[in-house]
Amino acid sequence: MNPPSSTHTARANVPAPGTATRGDAAPGPRIGLSDPDLGPLEESFLLRAFRSGWPGPAGPETEALEAEIAARVGVRHAVAVSSGTAALHLALLGLGAGPDRIVVVPTLTFAATANAVVYSGARPVFVDCDPVTGNLDPALLADLLGRLARTGVRPAAVLAVDINGTCADYARLLPVCEAAGVPLIEDAAQALGAGSGDAAAGSFGRCAIFSFSWNKIMTTSAGGMVVSDDAALAARCRHLSTQAREPVVHYEHRDIGYNYRLSNLLAALGRGQLVRLQTMIDRRRALRNRYETLFAGVPGTRILGAGDPGANCWLTSLVVEPDVTGWDAAQLGRHLAGRRIDTRPMWKPMHRQPVFATCEAVVSGAADRLFATSVSLPSGSVLTDSDIDRVAAAIARFLDGR
Known part of the structure; x- marks a missing residue:
């Protein structure tokens, strides 16, 4: 059994297993953000x-x-x-x-x-x-x-x-x-x-x-x-x-x-x-390619760090410009959470953390913007083709509704 994830959004809003979400079939098993791939x-x-x-x-x-x-x-x-x-x-x-x-x-x-x-x-x-x-x-x-x-x-x-x-x-x-x-x-x-x-x-x-x-x-x-x-x-x-x-x-x-x-x-x-490391990396790269294709026709979205052939694609994070899309990253995260699909924003910047509030910081606003406008999507090599098909279908339904 996979361990419980700490990398999710709006967990309190996730329906109980087997509970249908309005407009969808029963959401199915949880899909994690980056669960371990063991065998x-x-x-x-x-x-x-x-x-x-x-x-x-x-x-x-x-x-x-x-x-x-x-x-x-x-x-x-x-x-x-x-x-x-x-x-x-x-x-x-x-x-x-x-x-x-x-x-x-x-x-x-x-x-x-x-x-x-x-x-x-x-x-x-x-x-x-x-x-x-x-x-x-x-x-x-x-x-x-x-x-x-x-x-x-x-x-x-x-x-x-x-x-x-x-x-x-x-x-x-x-x-x-x-x-x-x-x-x-x-x-x-x-x-x-x-x-x-x-x-x-x-x-x-x-x-x-x-x-x-x-x-x-x-x-x-x-x-x-x-x-x-x-x-x-x-x-x-x-x-x-x-x-x-x-x-x-x-x-x-x-x-x-x-x-x-x-x-x-x-x-x-x-x-x-x-x-098995290279096989697991190849799988994550394939997942990123799927996301890049999915969002290629959506103005105002981009994959963070896309186009780097050396990346291992540990996580794939989508950056959203709400003024262009008409929706924001948090809305997509809540939509996926309602279908038992884990997501997470980018890291909250350290200079915004209460424990480091008194530390010196040299900021341009870039990290603040990424935190406010990004959502990391399921990226684990353990995901099956049917898992990623389910994620893609949920994202497509969200985009169709907007």
């Missing part, structure tokens, strides 16, 4: 690890997953940990984030990106996005780093997030960071298997992180990873992830460490998923 192969990997008698922490399956992810991304080192958030925390600590330091964070992201900065003791400064892709705006970043440099402030790091599995504009971001002497961390939580040009997501900057949460492109149930070509940085992350235990026969600790290692059992699940 017999993953079960066999997990069972093998279970029977080995080595559940964790870490172990041979963990080490094998690290090697396989590093090889796929094209980096030398990988450290498997308990979540993408843990990976961000370790990466920031490894690069010196702490009290009296700032870290530049995109305002259009999930809260974990900013939370990890606070865990380190540093302070986030938010920067707005490119309205076409939703990724960090290089021009705004350059202006901010230049202004900070003139006051003698150098951030501990810049975090760039690959929104919906589309790589940020690293051809512009990396030179900006290098000129300012600030390391870049690629938050590729959503982007495993994506790429830009000949480079894979996860290979940009001083280090990168992945998330293997239950709704990501591949899952270990819960988990994440730090990847880097920097041997010293990877070793530091690994050390801190194992309670910072010193390599002696007794328990010796010179640093505050964390219980962040990925278990052997969950790593085995991830290894099975990795075998």
Whole structure:
């Protein structure tokens, strides 16, 4: 059974199973936004690890997953940990984030990106996005780093997030960071298997992180990873992830460490998923193509980041201009929710979150507009042809009514 989704709109308005919605047949089973895609192969990997008698922490399956992810991304080192958030925390600590330091964070992201900065003791400064892709705006970043440099402030790091599995504009971001002497961390939580040009997501900057949460492109149930070509940085992350235990026969600790290692059992699940990763990406790309075709004749709509051949299409988000369409994204979301089809707006910008209300932000209004005008559509590789036919029919009915 799929886990209950936390990524839905208007759940309270969803009819009970078997209850017909006015003008429609019975809505049918729930269709999730990005449910896990698991099968017999993953079960066999997990069972093998279970029977080995080595559940964790870490172990041979963990080490094998690290090697396989590093090889796929094209980096030398990988450290498997308990979540993408843990990976961000370790990466920031490894690069010196702490009290009296700032870290530049995109305002259009999930809260974990900013939370990890606070865990380190540093302070986030938010920067707005490119309205076409939703990724960090290089021009705004350059202006901010230049202004900070003139006051003698150098951030501990810049975090760039690959929104919906589309790589940020690293051809512009990396030179900006290098000129300012600030390391870049690629938050590729959503982007495993994506790429830009000949480079894979996860290979940009001083280090990168992945998330293997239950709704990501591949899952270990819960988990994440730090990847880097920097041997010293990877070793530091690994050390801190194992309670910072010193390599002696007794328990010796010179640093505050964390219980962040990925278990052997969950790593085995991830290894099975990795075998099928490209197939799952291809399925999500096919779903995006279906949505692009569906909305191609609807003026005032566009797919966020459309046309990027390197995107893994983790989520497909529709952007709606209500002045042109005569309807808005929230109306479409409510219509689909009434047919047991999950949707979600884009991330509410961090500078609009009450917990970060006092933080500095450099904004253009782009993230605010995307939050107000977008809806993410069911995108999981687990969706069947009949599932997506049902989604398409529900969208067509909505459009016909307007």
